Structure formats: C-alpha cells, structure tokens
Amino acid sequence: MNGIQRKILTMSAIVLFIMVTIWVVLTYYNQKTQEQYNDILQRYLRMNEVTDRSHQTIIALNDYLQKPSSFKLDTLNQSKESVVLAKLQTSNLRNKDNAFTLTNYIHMIDSLVEAADLSVMFHGQNNGEQSAEKFEEATRIEKYIAETTITLIDKEVRTYDTFYRGIIEQSTELKRLGLWLLSLITIILLLFTYWFSLSITRPIHKLTIAARELSRGRFDKPIEIHSNDEISFLAKTFDRMRVNINNLISEIQQKAQLESELQQSKLLLKESQLRSLQSQINPHFLFNTLDTLSKKAYLEGSEETSDLIANVAGLLRYNLRQLDRAVSLHDELSIILKYTEIQSARFTDRLRFVHEVDEGCLQLQLPCLTLQPIIENAVIHAVEPLEEGGTISLRIYAEEERVMIEIEDDGAGMSEEKIRHILTESGSSEGAGHSTGIGFSNVVKRLRLFVGADDVIDIESAPNCGTKVTIKIPKERRFGGYA
Incomplete structure (x- = not known):
C-alpha cells in the first residue's frame, strides 16, 4: 500500500468509525422515540377518522333521502362500512383512563349506523315522517360522536403529557451531544488536513516549477523529487516525458510533412483527372x-x-x-x-x-x-x-x-x-x-x-x-x- 493511499484510508477509517457510532446512537434514540410518537399519533388519527367517516355517512344519507338513486345508496353503504371499520380500529385504543368513555363511543357508532339503516328503510316504505326522525337522530348521534372524539383526544393529550416533555428534553440532549461531536470531528479533520496537505503540497510545488520550465522549452533540467508516495513516481514519469518529448516533436514534424505531400499528390491527381475530362x-x-x-x-x-x-x-x-x-x-x-x-x-x-x-x-x-x-x-x-x-x-x-x-x-x-x-x-x-x-x-x-x-x-x-x-x-x- 502506497503512502497517500495509506493516509487517506487511515483518515477515512477514523471518520467512518465516528460517523457510524453517531449514526447508531442517534438511530436508536430516534427509532425509539418515533415508535412511541407514531403510536400516539395513530390513536389521534383513528379517533379523528371516526368523526370524519360519521360526517360522511350523514352527508351520504342526506343525499340519498333528497334524491334516491342506486349510486347514492352504494355511496351510503360504503360510508357505513367505513364507519364500522373505524369502530373496530378504535376498540384497540382502550386503556384505564378512557375505558368508560370509549365504550359509550363505540355504542354511539353502532347507534349511528342503526339510525341510518332505519331512515333508509322508512324512506323505502314511503314513511317520510319516520325517515326524517331517524335522520335527525343520526345527525344528533354524529354530533355526539364529534364531541366525544374531542373529549377522548383531550384525555389522550393529558395522559401523554409526560412523554411529550421527555421528547423535548431528549431532543435538547441530542443537540448538545451533536455539538460536542461536531467540534471533536472538526478538530480531528483540521489536524489531519494540515498534516496531509503539507506532505503533498511541497512535492507538488516542486513539480509545478519543473512543469513551468518545460513549458518554456527547457528540456535539459532534470526533475528530482524525494518522497515516499505516488508524487515521487509522478515526478519520475514526468522526467521520462521530458526525455522523450524531443523525439515526439520530430515525429509530429515528419507526419506533418508526409500529410502535406499526400495532400499535394491528391490535388495533382484531381487536376489530372479534370484535365483528362477537359480534353x-x-x-x-x-x-x-x-x-x-x-x-x-x-x-x-x-x-x-x-x-x-x-x-x-x-x-x-x-x-x-x-x-x-x-x-x-x-x-x-x-x-x-x-x-x-x-x-x-x-x-x-x-x-x-x-x-x-x-x-x-x-x-x-x-x-x-x-x-x-x-x-x-x-x-x-x-x-x-x-x-x-x-x-x-x-x-x-x-x-x-x-x-x-x-x-x-x-x-x-x-x-x-x-x-x-x-x-x-x-x-x-x-x-x-x-x-x-x-x-x-x-x-x-x-x-x-x-x-x-x-x-x-x-x-x-x-x-x-x-x-x-x-x-x-x-x-x-x-x-x-x-x-
């Protein structure tokens, strides 16, 4: 392994180890926090989803009662199915703080679906009065569901208030740790960069001086650079180029002369052909x-x-x-x-x-x-x-x-x-x-x-x-x- 490559690999290994360590620690804490946060967020979303789907059911029921059609009836049935599905998902959110409220919440969802079905049934029997009463009942239940959803979310917020405070404190600690790690990495990189650049720029400076001499046409001055890395090999190669450059120039001149003679021969041949045509x-x-x-x-x-x-x-x-x-x-x-x-x-x-x-x-x-x-x-x-x-x-x-x-x-x-x-x-x-x-x-x-x-x-x-x-x-x- 050569010098520059060894230096680069050493520095890369140090930086990689530090970055992997930081990544593992941050990933662990972030994953743990994210899982807890996602769990809470899903609870809020499921509760809010019940309110949204209940409201969509009332809208679909009203559309159907105003102007019945098979398409609107299918839309109403889909809305009721989505409410039932949301109810099943909500039942998994039960804990000791919301057990009683959540039980009533689930019963209200069942009552909403039942009132909607009865309203449709009475409407199909041309009993407009009963159908309207069931529609009003379903509307009241939908409002109770919305109010209960707000109550449940409020209890959830109070229950997980300690968790939120812990997330804030943990975030502050992670910021402080990140600053310390950033400072440490910066110092290490600055020290290594100075040492690494010094071992490379000196030979490169000498090589630049030699290149400037070659650009001025001085091919008699040898190039000598002593180092233990690839720059020394580059200097030796550059010196061999200096030795061979005169031969290259001579070959180019000979090729240019041959091309000129060939072009003249082509012109003479063309002129001969034209004169032959002309005659x-x-x-x-x-x-x-x-x-x-x-x-x-x-x-x-x-x-x-x-x-x-x-x-x-x-x-x-x-x-x-x-x-x-x-x-x-x-x-x-x-x-x-x-x-x-x-x-x-x-x-x-x-x-x-x-x-x-x-x-x-x-x-x-x-x-x-x-x-x-x-x-x-x-x-x-x-x-x-x-x-x-x-x-x-x-x-x-x-x-x-x-x-x-x-x-x-x-x-x-x-x-x-x-x-x-x-x-x-x-x-x-x-x-x-x-x-x-x-x-x-x-x-x-x-x-x-x-x-x-x-x-x-x-x-x-x-x-x-x-x-x-x-x-x-x-x-x-x-x-x-x-x-």
Whole structure:
C-alpha cells in the first residue's frame, strides 16, 4: 500500500468509525422515540377518522333521502362500512383512563349506523315522517360522536403529557451531544488536513516549477523529487516525458510533412483527372458543326453565318475553361442558347427549343458544363434519329430552399436499367453519344461533389415516352467540391 493511499484510508477509517457510532446512537434514540410518537399519533388519527367517516355517512344519507338513486345508496353503504371499520380500529385504543368513555363511543357508532339503516328503510316504505326522525337522530348521534372524539383526544393529550416533555428534553440532549461531536470531528479533520496537505503540497510545488520550465522549452533540467508516495513516481514519469518529448516533436514534424505531400499528390491527381475530362472534346461534333458552317457560308455568306461562327467560338471557348470552377446559371444558360442556335442551323425546323426561366435564379452557382451535355444527349437521342425532329424544353424555377432545373425531350426515352447505369456509374463517358465528351454520368458525379449530397438529380423516362431530367441545387450550399 502506497503512502497517500495509506493516509487517506487511515483518515477515512477514523471518520467512518465516528460517523457510524453517531449514526447508531442517534438511530436508536430516534427509532425509539418515533415508535412511541407514531403510536400516539395513530390513536389521534383513528379517533379523528371516526368523526370524519360519521360526517360522511350523514352527508351520504342526506343525499340519498333528497334524491334516491342506486349510486347514492352504494355511496351510503360504503360510508357505513367505513364507519364500522373505524369502530373496530378504535376498540384497540382502550386503556384505564378512557375505558368508560370509549365504550359509550363505540355504542354511539353502532347507534349511528342503526339510525341510518332505519331512515333508509322508512324512506323505502314511503314513511317520510319516520325517515326524517331517524335522520335527525343520526345527525344528533354524529354530533355526539364529534364531541366525544374531542373529549377522548383531550384525555389522550393529558395522559401523554409526560412523554411529550421527555421528547423535548431528549431532543435538547441530542443537540448538545451533536455539538460536542461536531467540534471533536472538526478538530480531528483540521489536524489531519494540515498534516496531509503539507506532505503533498511541497512535492507538488516542486513539480509545478519543473512543469513551468518545460513549458518554456527547457528540456535539459532534470526533475528530482524525494518522497515516499505516488508524487515521487509522478515526478519520475514526468522526467521520462521530458526525455522523450524531443523525439515526439520530430515525429509530429515528419507526419506533418508526409500529410502535406499526400495532400499535394491528391490535388495533382484531381487536376489530372479534370484535365483528362477537359480534353475529351468529341471530333464528330466539331466535324458536324464545321460542315454546317461550310454549307451556310457557301449558300449565303450572310450575317447569320457570322453569328453562327461566333457562337461556335464562344462554345469552344466555354468548353475549354477549367472544369473545377463554379459558374453562374446565367453563364450556363448563355452557352446553352449558343449551342441551340448552332444546332438549329444544322437541323433547321427539326429542332424546337423552348425555355422558361425565372430571372431571379440566374445567379445560382453550379459546376461548369452541367447543362450542355444533357442538352446534347437530348439532341442526339430526341432530334437527330427522327425525321420529324423533336422538341427540347428547359425550365428553371425556384422552390423554398432549392432551384429546380428541368430538361425534357419527346424522344425515344430510355429504360430503367439505363437510368440506373447513368446515376450509379462514376466517371464514365458512356451514354454521351456524340456529345462534347463530358458524359452524362460525369455530370452526375460533378453535381454530387459540388452539392455534397446524392439527391441532386432525377431522371424520369420510359421507352417511347421521352425523357425528363430534373436537377435540384440548394440555394445555400453548406459544403461541396468546388470553390
């Protein structure tokens, strides 16, 4: 057993012995007094209970006589039963001082019950006069019972007057004993506390000085504390910590450097992936566009051709910007309009593009090249294969906490398996058709990274029923993968 523990256990044993002794003595006297007091109190309560139940019986009898009913009769019977029960309990209170009075008291209770029964009986026989007389008799008996109860309680008080005085004297003695014991315990605790604190605070003070030196960066000063308890062990442990702290600092620095290098590697990998996506511009799309420009220039040579070339230049410039940057919905809409003008020149009346835009939503941020790949898929699958062409609708509107972007076409649609493949495939360009190469699945992946949640895009489609893509972007983004 070590030093501090031995001191604490010794003091605890002394205090515990004193407290147990005090508790045993006080419990004995308190239990004895409590039993006597409870006995007297029960006598008073039983007598008072007879008065209360007698009064309740008179009330129940009066209610029944005023307006008879089976419920009121049951209440009256219960009241009479409670009076009889109280009588049986009162019979145990007999002593030499109240024997005669208590006997009359019990007889009055019996008379009360009998008068109540007779009153009910006469009332049932439609003999109102006799019933009223018995009710008055029961009322007088109830008053006698109340007066007799007061008389019995008065005799009880005089009988136990000596006991009450003894309780007061005993309480005074117990208070005096408690003060002496409290003083003795206080003195013992003060002496022990001084000795105990002195044996601990001195080594702790030295240990505090050593800790202050360590906080200032002085790891060369040894820690020496001589005592026969746990503080000495603590000082030795503290000294070993001083020896090892330089090694710990070196390890932390090495880990920080490794983490920095790892983070840089992740950033380089992400940049490489984005550049790989950026370089996937489909040559087929460029070929079709340039072919259209060539034919328009040959046939017209007009301003429309110039506008078309400008739109192509703007589209290519937008497609070559960094994909890890967020852009406004206004920019995305602008490039969509350029794209549809180019495709309208290619498909003429076969492409019908309808858009409905809430101007208040155009400052919303979203990943670059989000809408164009979806529109391209709609052109490829809803317009290009069909001789009569198709219609593509773009709708942008706001809800309570999100901005909704709906892109819908009346093309051939797609199967549930294809929809599931697009929403679960990560990073694949499959399903892009002859688009710019930023596949539909890549759009889904970048949207989820941007918003920081999976519930960001829905696809509704069925074979020969068209396709509807709904993008849901929160107005206030809490986290995400873009600046």
